[in-house]
Every structure is written in C-alpha cells, then in structure tokens.
Amino acid sequence: MSENQRRELIRVAEDLKGLSNEETRQFISRIVADLTDLKPSIAFVGQIKAGKSRLINGFTGQAEFLPSDVNPWTTVITDMHFGHPSGRTRGAEFHFFDNRQWQSLIAEGEELRNMFPDDEDSYKREMIEEQVDAMKARAKLRLGMSYKDLLGQHHDLENLTTDDLARYVCAGDDPTDDGNHDPGSDRGLYSDITRKAEVYFDIGHFPFPLTVTDTPGVNDPLLIREEISRQYLKESDFFVVVLSAHQALSRADLKLFRLMQALELGQIVVFINRVDELGGGAEDAVKVRADVIDGLDKALGNSDIDVLMGSAQWAHYALTGDDTGVNHDHVLAWLRAHPEQMKQYLDGVEEIKQGPGPISREGVLRFAAMIASGLPDLRRHVTSALTHGPRDEQLRMAWQHLDSFAKGELERSRAHLRAIEEEISGKPESEDDNDKTLAGLRAKVADKTSEIIGGMDEVLANLRGVMDDTVAEAVSDVVRGPNGDSPLLAKGGETELNFGPLRDSMRELVQGATQVIRQRMLSELYAIDMQSNAALRALPGWQDQTDNRMNTSAVRWFRPDTTALTRGITVELRVTWLSRLISRKSVVTRAENMIVQEFEMIGDDLVDTARSDLLERLNTVLDHYMALLAGHLESRSGSSETNAKAEAQEAYNNARRVADELDTVFGADAANETLPEAAE
Structure with missing residues (x-):
C-alpha cells in the first residue's frame, strides 16, 4: 500500500x-x-572506510549532511527521520549516555561476541571497558562541572547546523593531548557522552515515512564503535550491507553476515560501493559481484541476498557538481555495460528535453552519474521490499x-x-435488556477465555518439561563427547562445542507446541462465535448481520518468536577459563551444568514470549468481536x-x-x- x-x-x-x-x-x-506510528527503518552497516556515510547522503538526497572523511564519528548512531509521525521536519535531538547504559553496552556486547568469537575476542571486553573509561575522562575534561548533570539527559535543537552536528557526533581534538587540543574549539564537545542522534527531515523523495540509520563501522580499531553497530542490528527492519569493491566480503564482512543470520534479522541487500575505483571498470565489477554472491552462498547456504553495485562518489558529484576524482568516460562506459541503467538514462534525458528550460551539458552529465551510481536502483529496491x-x-x-x-x-x-x-x-427491545444480553455474552466469553488460557498453560507446562529433558540430553552428548571422550579435555586449551542441533530441536518444539495451542484456540473461538450468534438469534426480531463472524486472523497468522535462540552461551565456544579448575572431571561436570542452566533459561524465555504473544493476539480477537456484538445490540434500541x-x-x-x-x-x-x- x-x-x-x-x-x-x-x-x-x-x-x-x-x-x-x-x-x-x-x-x-x-x-x-x-x-x-508505522515507520519502517533502514540501517546502513559495514566496515569502516566502505563509504557508508557518503552512500547515505546519496540515498537520502542530503548531499553533504553526514561527514564522509575517513574517521569523523565517535560512538554515535545517527537516525535520519523522513516524514516522522510527529510531523517534525527539522532540527535534532541528541541523547546522552548514563552509567547504566554504558555498563549495558559492555554486557550486551559480551553476549554478541560469544556467538561468533575470534582470536581477538578474549581481550576485547577489557579494551572496551578501557575505552569507555577514556570516553568518560575526555567528557569530564571538555564539560567540566556540567558533566554529571548531562548524563541520561538529551538536547533538543529546533534548527540544526553543521557546527551543531560537529559538537555532538564528531570526534574533535583530544583534550588529553595538550599539543593538538584547541581549548577554544567546541567541536566534539558532547561527542563522548552522546549515545544517539535523531535528525528530522520532510519526507523528501521517499514514498512513505521511514528512518535511515548511519552506524559506526564494524572492524573499527576503536572497538566501542563496532560494539554500537553490532548491538543496533535488532533495531531496524531493513539492512543495507555496504561492501568496498576493493575488498568485498572479507573475514570481517562474513562474520557480520553470520551474526545477522543468527539474529534472524529482517530483509537484507548488499551494495558493493566504489566500483568507480576498479581499474577494469564494469568488467572487474562483474567478477567482484560474482565472487560476493558465491562467497555468501558458501558461508550462509542459499542466502538469496540481492547484490547491487554502484558508486557513492558518482552520486556525490550528481548532487553537488563536485567532479573531483570523477572520470566521465568511466560513467558512460558503465551505463553502456548496463542496458537497464542506460534505458533509465535515455528516458530521463528525453524527459528533460520536454522541460521548459534549456539542457546543459553539465546537467546531463550529472544525471548520467546519478543513474550510474546505483542509488536510484537501491532506493527502488528498498522501498519496494518494505512496501510489499x-x-x-x-x-x-x-x-x-x-x-x-x-x-x-x-x-x-x-x-x-x-x-x-x-x-x-x-x-x-429496551436498553436494559440489551445490556443484560451483552453482559451475558461477556460472561460466557470470559469463562471460555479462562478455559482457553488454562489449556494453553497446560501445553506450555508440558513444553517446558520436554524442553528441559531435551536440553539435558543434548548438552550431555556434546560436552561429554562420543564414547566419553569430552572435547573439553582435548589438548590445546580451547575447543568448539556445537549446539546448533539443540537450538534447532528447541525451535521445533516451540513451533510444534504453539501450533497445537493455535489450533485449539481457533476451535474454541469458533465455538464462542457459534454460541454467541445462537444467543443473538434467540432474541425477538433479531436479524443476522453480514459482519457478525469473528475475525480470528490475529491468531491464525501467529508465528512464535524464536530470537532467544540466537543468544550466546557463555561457555559455548570458548572454555579456556576451565583450565583454572582443579580436576579434569570437574571441567566436564561444571561445564555441563552451566550450559544446561543457560539453555534452560533460553527455553523459559521462549515459552514466556510465546505465552504473552498468544495471549495478546487472543485478546485482540475477542476485543474486536465484543465491540461488534455491542454495536449490533445497540442498534436494537428504539428511538423516541x-x-x-x-x-x-x-x-x-x-x-x-x-x-x-x-x-x-x-x-x-x-x-x-x-x-x-x-x-x-
């Protein structure tokens, strides 16, 4: 729609x-x-220096809004709201960290790192804690006595300038470096305590309200930036993963894709940026794209992720007229190598010719660069995916x-x-009689609802027991190993424990149990519908209405939320801490007990989430139905x-x-x- x-x-x-x-x-x-409040969000993610900020500028049409030099940002998520439901179309809000949020950032980051650890993860937590302390120290030097008063607060600016943005999200001089710091500069004044920036625009060239998010890069030497990006993944509906044509699908990129797959995130598209810098032009780009598609299939298994290509630099030229580093012959060669884009270009030129003003060579070249940049194709792809x-x-x-x-x-x-x-x-029929009839129907619905909930709780209680047994058996098999040869006792001091099959089994158990509940709910709701309509038909002069059937779609379309299964297990992939234990036997036993407890907690979250979601949908169906019945009875009242x-x-x-x-x-x-x- x-x-x-x-x-x-x-x-x-x-x-x-x-x-x-x-x-x-x-x-x-x-x-x-x-x-x-229906406002989808799009997050641009990827490695540093992949050109995300300039790409977002082209995507949104805000030519130079986000600084696109090598390293302008600190730990700031920047949400660009286009057509916000509040009606706000200008200015910005900047939200500041408090101590609890800093600690939460560290703790949640630990969970994500445990899902897909690498050789460096063993010291990352310590480094991130040090970097958070350094942020606090810099903020105290910059802000002085006002530091503590600002924590947990926010600033709301009615209008926003480039200098304003720099105060909140750009790094600025390091106040601990006496040689370079300019005491008179307020660039980066609030940057170390800014948690998120929200900037407001009119809807622009987008077909519906949405939020475009710029995230700090992954694989960033400043680990706190990477942590911010990884933790923000669950906040968006659509993701544009930006790769550099020079180093597409590196180890860090693959790790990001695996994490996104494990978190069961929404729709994803890949954009290979900087094709303008490839020596072989379109021919090299075809090879890069093929390698990316092949790499994703091998790493993720039939990923079915669309891969687009283009150049943020060409879009920048198209929007600003700054042709520094732009080779116009390369732009035209790119269009000739891509017939669909060439058709867009030729159709656009014809449309320009029909306009009132003269056609300039500069205007045509800039239009060609925008089509070749791939940004119009990316916008169409994203908005179409969100629309449908x-x-x-x-x-x-x-x-x-x-x-x-x-x-x-x-x-x-x-x-x-x-x-x-x-x-x-x-x-x-008097209003009193109508009230009595409606009250009777409500009482019947309430009694039946209690029965439905009781039946649901019985199934979920059984699910908890079966899931606990499944967890205990699967964890024992993995930790103790085949023939009693535990992988935890293998040489080398660290190992990998594969609980993927257990996660799949838990997912199947939840899906099976909730399907049973869903079918029982539908059957009981059908009974409520039939009984209520029978009671109405017994009223003198009652005439059936065309819409008096219960709408059970909210229950019929239910699917259990299994995102808890993506949670990392503390000792799932790395158990070097076990070397501190006294005996080899205690290594296996203690590891087994800890892992069982953590998976049981995940199981509890799965069951609790399923229960609350099913209950919410059940209430939605019944609230709607009772509103319809109340309306039908109200129409029976006479008028004097x-x-x-x-x-x-x-x-x-x-x-x-x-x-x-x-x-x-x-x-x-x-x-x-x-x-x-x-x-x-």
Whole structure:
C-alpha cells in the first residue's frame, strides 16, 4: 500500500470512530495509533572506510549532511527521520549516555561476541571497558562541572547546523593531548557522552515515512564503535550491507553476515560501493559481484541476498557538481555495460528535453552519474521490499478490521432505518435488556477465555518439561563427547562445542507446541462465535448481520518468536577459563551444568514470549468481536425522538460513505484479498 493509502486509512478510521459505540471506538483508536506510528527503518552497516556515510547522503538526497572523511564519528548512531509521525521536519535531538547504559553496552556486547568469537575476542571486553573509561575522562575534561548533570539527559535543537552536528557526533581534538587540543574549539564537545542522534527531515523523495540509520563501522580499531553497530542490528527492519569493491566480503564482512543470520534479522541487500575505483571498470565489477554472491552462498547456504553495485562518489558529484576524482568516460562506459541503467538514462534525458528550460551539458552529465551510481536502483529496491513486506501486512490487517467495523455499522444503520420506515409493531427491545444480553455474552466469553488460557498453560507446562529433558540430553552428548571422550579435555586449551542441533530441536518444539495451542484456540473461538450468534438469534426480531463472524486472523497468522535462540552461551565456544579448575572431571561436570542452566533459561524465555504473544493476539480477537456484538445490540434500541427517521437516514448515509471510502482506499479488489493462511 502507498503512503496516501495509509493516510486515507487513518482519516477514514477517524470518521468511523464518530459513528461507533464506545467499545468500538477504543479498538479503532488502537488501529489509528498503529497506523500513525508505522515507520519502517533502514540501517546502513559495514566496515569502516566502505563509504557508508557518503552512500547515505546519496540515498537520502542530503548531499553533504553526514561527514564522509575517513574517521569523523565517535560512538554515535545517527537516525535520519523522513516524514516522522510527529510531523517534525527539522532540527535534532541528541541523547546522552548514563552509567547504566554504558555498563549495558559492555554486557550486551559480551553476549554478541560469544556467538561468533575470534582470536581477538578474549581481550576485547577489557579494551572496551578501557575505552569507555577514556570516553568518560575526555567528557569530564571538555564539560567540566556540567558533566554529571548531562548524563541520561538529551538536547533538543529546533534548527540544526553543521557546527551543531560537529559538537555532538564528531570526534574533535583530544583534550588529553595538550599539543593538538584547541581549548577554544567546541567541536566534539558532547561527542563522548552522546549515545544517539535523531535528525528530522520532510519526507523528501521517499514514498512513505521511514528512518535511515548511519552506524559506526564494524572492524573499527576503536572497538566501542563496532560494539554500537553490532548491538543496533535488532533495531531496524531493513539492512543495507555496504561492501568496498576493493575488498568485498572479507573475514570481517562474513562474520557480520553470520551474526545477522543468527539474529534472524529482517530483509537484507548488499551494495558493493566504489566500483568507480576498479581499474577494469564494469568488467572487474562483474567478477567482484560474482565472487560476493558465491562467497555468501558458501558461508550462509542459499542466502538469496540481492547484490547491487554502484558508486557513492558518482552520486556525490550528481548532487553537488563536485567532479573531483570523477572520470566521465568511466560513467558512460558503465551505463553502456548496463542496458537497464542506460534505458533509465535515455528516458530521463528525453524527459528533460520536454522541460521548459534549456539542457546543459553539465546537467546531463550529472544525471548520467546519478543513474550510474546505483542509488536510484537501491532506493527502488528498498522501498519496494518494505512496501510489499511487513508494512503491507500491517496495513492490510488494519484495513480488514476497519472494513469489518464499517460494514457492521452500515448494516446496523440500515436495519434501524428500515425498522422505523416500516413502523415495526411491538415494543422495541429496551436498553436494559440489551445490556443484560451483552453482559451475558461477556460472561460466557470470559469463562471460555479462562478455559482457553488454562489449556494453553497446560501445553506450555508440558513444553517446558520436554524442553528441559531435551536440553539435558543434548548438552550431555556434546560436552561429554562420543564414547566419553569430552572435547573439553582435548589438548590445546580451547575447543568448539556445537549446539546448533539443540537450538534447532528447541525451535521445533516451540513451533510444534504453539501450533497445537493455535489450533485449539481457533476451535474454541469458533465455538464462542457459534454460541454467541445462537444467543443473538434467540432474541425477538433479531436479524443476522453480514459482519457478525469473528475475525480470528490475529491468531491464525501467529508465528512464535524464536530470537532467544540466537543468544550466546557463555561457555559455548570458548572454555579456556576451565583450565583454572582443579580436576579434569570437574571441567566436564561444571561445564555441563552451566550450559544446561543457560539453555534452560533460553527455553523459559521462549515459552514466556510465546505465552504473552498468544495471549495478546487472543485478546485482540475477542476485543474486536465484543465491540461488534455491542454495536449490533445497540442498534436494537428504539428511538423516541420526533426526528428519528431523519437521524436514522443520516446515520445510514454516513455509514455508507465510510464503507465506500474504505473500498476506494484499498482498491477495487481489496475485499477479495486476504493474507496467507497459517500452515496447518
């Protein structure tokens, strides 16, 4: 769905609230809040010196916003918000560390390093702690007495200048270096305590609101920067992994990809930057791309990650006119080697010719450079993936709920109008009777809900027991080794323990148990639906509504969250600490006990998360259903107003308008489109 459709859904939902009862209005308000906050995020990640900052400048159209010299940043994540839900389009907020966040940074980094350690990880924690202490020391020198007061606070700037940005996110002079530090300069004044920068823009050339994030580089000599980047991975919906054409898919790159795969992150695209610096031009670039694709397949196994190519330098020239280091013959040669981009270029030139002004050679060259840069292709790729991915699913679910409410309101208003026009004889159902009926239905639903939750808890309790047994058996097999030859006692002082099969088994157990719960929930919800409708049909003069079926999609589409399985185990891959223990036997026993405990904790998190997610979805289904029933019963109340017919006609007209607008917003075929059913 497009951004206009999202906005129209919000507008129509607000109109629908004015036609609905209190219970329905509360549910619609939740939908409006979700639609308002729907803002996907894109993170650019990769090694230092891969050209991320200049690439982001080209991607966003903010030509020189992010400094793109070799090493301008400190430990700062920079979120660039385009079309933020708040409506803010300028200025920035800078959030400062506090002592708890610094310590959390160190602790969480330890977990990530334990997942895929290398030869240097044994001393990284100590180095990071030293670097955090150094940051604090520099900040105290720069900020003086105000240092402690600023921790945990934030600065909000209504307008943002380049100098402002430099004060918060650029390194600046080292105040501990008397020879180079300029006491009068405030460049980098707050940099050592700045945790994150949030900068606001209008929506620009993007089709919907989104956030573009610049992360410090991985494989950075300043390890704290790398830690910030790695820990931010879970915060984004889409990732652009930037590789340098000179050293594409190095050991550090592969380690980053494996970590992203283990964390089960969202969609990923690879962008090979700096193709303008390859001596063989497009021919060399084809070889580099093929090597990257082959390397990803071998390392990750059928990774199916799209790989694009281009040059941030060419995009920089296109935006600024600065052609330093740009060879125009190379740009045109690149276009000739890529027919699709050449077509974009030729079509664009024709469009420029139709414009009112004269065509300049400089303008045509800059346009050619932008197409060759690959940035327009990258923008289309990312926005298309986001449009047809989770964002589209969220919008469709919102539309289905709103459409259900709108049709229900239309049927209620039609029935009310018909009843008045036909002057139905007999005493109308009183509000007290409606209240009693609704209260009875609520009591039945509450009783059934308790049964559903009780049944769910029984399955999850059994899951905990089976999972604990599975953990104990699998850990014992791995730690004690085949034939009792524990790999922990092998020569060399360190070893690798493979718990991949155990993680797979735990994932299958959770998926199997939650599928059983999901099927039982659907069966019980169907029973609630049938029983409630039977009770309504028993009411005098009751007429079935077209929308009185329960919408169980939130439960049907449930999939368990298994991200806890990506958590590192303290002794999973490195056990050099065991050499400090007294006996060889205690090495194996203690390691086995510790690993079992940690996997049991992961199992508990899996079960607790599944329970809370299932309960939330169950409540969503029932809240929506009870709102519909309340609306149906409300429509049975009679009216003693002299202008009852006019009011009923107006209510019907408004309901008809809202229902028609919803159909228009989502398209002619929307009513026949549904999200995929969960696998049975």
